[in-house]
Amino acid sequence: MTAPSDRDTPAEAARDPRVSEVLRREVPGLEEGVPLASLTAYGVGGPAEFLVRAGTTGMLIHAVLTARELGLPVTVLGRCTNVLVGDAGVPGLTVLARNEGTTLHGDLLRAEAGVELPGLVADLAEQGLAGLAFAGNIPGSVGGAVVGNAGAYGESVSDCLVDVHLLEEGKEHVVEPDRLDFGYRTSLLKSRPDIVVLSAAFRLHRGRPDELRRRIAEDAALRRSKHPLEYASCGSYFKNPSRETPAARLIEEAGLKGLRVGRAHVSEKHANFLVAEEGATADDITTLAAEVVRRVKESSGYELHEEVRRLGFD
Ligand SMILES: Cc1cc2nc3c(=O)[nH]c(=O)nc-3n(C[C@H](O)[C@H](O)[C@H](O)COP(=O)(O)OP(=O)(O)OC[C@H]3O[C@@H](n4cnc5c(N)ncnc54)[C@H](O)[C@@H]3O)c2cc1C
Numbered sequence: 336m337t338a339p340s341d342r343d344t345p346a347e348a349a350r351d352p353r354v355s356e357v358l359r360r361e362v363p364g365l366e367e368g369v370p371l372a373s374l375t376a377y378g379v380g381g382p383a384e385f386l387v388r389a390g391t392t393g394m395l396i397h398a399v400l401t402a403r404e405l406g407l408p409v410t411v412l413g414r415c416t417n418v419l420v421g422d423a424g425v426p427g428l429t430v431l432a433r434n435e436g437t438t439l440h441g442d443l444l445r446a447e448a449g450v451e452l453p454g455l456v457a458d459l460a461e462q463g464l465a466g467l468a469f470a471g472n473i474p475g476s477v478g479g480a481v482v483g484n485a486g487a488y489g490e491s492v493s494d495c496l497v498d499v500h501l502l503e504e505g506k507e508h509v510v511e512p513d514r515l516d517f518g519y520r521t522s523l524l525k526s527r528p529d530i531v532v533l534s535a536a537f538r539l540h541r542g543r544p545d546e547l548r549r550r551i552a553e554d555a556a557l558r559r560s561k562h563p564l565e566y567a568s569c570g571s572y573f574k575n576p577s578r579e580t581p582a583a584r585l586i587e588e589a590g591l592k593g594l595r596v597g598r599a600h601v602s603e604k605h606a607n608f609l610v611a612e613e614g615a616t617a618d619d620i621t622t623l624a625a626e627v628v629r630r631v632k633e634s635s636g637y638e639l640h641e642e643v644r645r646l647g648f649d
Contacts, residue, residue: 354405355385358428361401362387363394371420371429376474378567379617380420381647383410383429392434392447392533396502399531402428403505410646411531413476414451417483417569421647422617432478434533439464443497445536448478452485460551465542466495471551472558474570478532482524483642484517487554489578493517495537502531520574520642528644563602566610572624573607573639582639583607586627589634596623621648 359365362385369386372378385407389395395411402409408427412418415431432449439445442464446455456471469490470480479485480492481499496512516523524530558564573582586592586606594601597619602608609623628639 354407357405358385358402358407362398362428364388369429371415371425374431375415375418375420376567377419377569377611377617377620379422379611379615379620381422381424383425385428386431387428388431388433389449390433390435392436395430395432395434395448395531395533396507398428398430399502400505402430410528411478413449413479414474416474417479417643419569419617419620419643419645421645423647425647432476432532436534442466442539442541443536444539445534446477447534448476448481448532450477451475452477452480457551459539460542460547461544463542463544463547464539465547466537466539467492468542468547468550469554472554477535481532481535482522483520484522486520491517491519492535492537493522495539497536497538499532499536500534502533503529507533525644561605563604563608563610566602566608566612567615568602568608568610569643571607571642572609573627574642576637576639580637581607582631585631585635585637585639589627589630591627591630594623594626596620596626599623601627617648621645 364387366386368382370382371380387398389398399409399411410425410429411432412429413432434447434449436447437444437450452470452473452475456467459467469487470485470492473480473485473487475485484491484493486492493512498509498511499515500509575581583606586601591601592603592606598612598615599609599619602610609620611620631637631639
């Protein structure tokens with residue numbers, strides 16, 4: 336494959352019709368101008384310039400490498416539950432990981448990046464396999480959960496992670512968790528969006544299906560009672576400064592529950608949910624977030640940091 340040569344930046348390359356031609360030829364199932372609002376939990380934002388739903392790990396690798404060779408920006412996403420897409424959309428190729436294979440050897444589970452996490456945890460519960468039950472109601476994919484070290488109730492995915500299969504600088508590697516600097520809702524992968532998670536292996540242990548099922552159901556009920564699930568959101572918007580200092584408390588103490596910008600507001604039910612109503616724009620949300628950060632800093636001295644990844648913002 337030869338990349339068009341008379342271009343300077345990825346944005347220019349994306350506008351070059353020859354790039355689209357090569358991409359269409361090389362990437363089966365390529366879609367163009369796909370509204371991301373309908374694919375993301377937040378329900379806001381503009382279109383993906385190009386998009387592909389990669390149903391196998393091979394397709395995922397091929398799509399990423401092809402777009403990179405053409406000089407296009409590449410964004411790999413899972414189930415889009417922790418991203419905020421800008422109103423102008425996302426340039427280049429957006430790849431949705433839809434590789435959904437799993438293998439189980441004894442208590443060692445390997446799950447491909449596109450596997451939907453709550454469905455996986457429910458299946459494991461039926462088989463009497465524990466270790467990921469805390470994640471039974473964390474929406475999203477295995478890949479997204481590894482990148483953000485998703486967690487709840489003091490547990491996170493890195494706790495039972497054995498290794499991660501990555502695509503890095505055009506090559507596949509299997510790395511141990513030590514290399515990925517896991518911390519509270521973070522990992523090295525958060526600052527390296529060029530690295531693609533292909534699959535991850537988890538060490539599980541035996542549990543009773545009825546207990547696991549009950550734990551997942553109780554967690555779901557707790558979430559329904561505490562979270563404004565009737566609105567679109569990305570879950571908790573800001574990271575907690577520490578376990579003793581939850582962001583929700585700081586926002587509530589600053590008197591910001593109900594604060595509104597356009598069609599976005601700070602939830603009355605849970606202050607760390609910045610929810611989007613029908614017709615909200617990404618701009619409403621980011622303006623609201625900036626105001627929350629400013630007022631919390633003013634009232635408590637704490638600097639809040641976003642958990643969500645922004646896409647398509649300069
Ligand atoms: C109602 C609600 C409740 C939530 N509750 C929780 C909770 O309790 N705990 C918690 O931790 N989170 C929670 N979240 C946030 C979200 O569910 C997690 O962050 C989840 O792990 C994101 O997975 P995803 O597949 O949707 O990732 P996406 O939103 O698709 O992507 C998130 C980031 O990961 C990257 N990424 C995704 N897949 C790959 C891949 N294969 N390779 C490389 N990079 C990749 C993306 O580029 C992006 O930077 C909640 C969200 C919602 C909407």
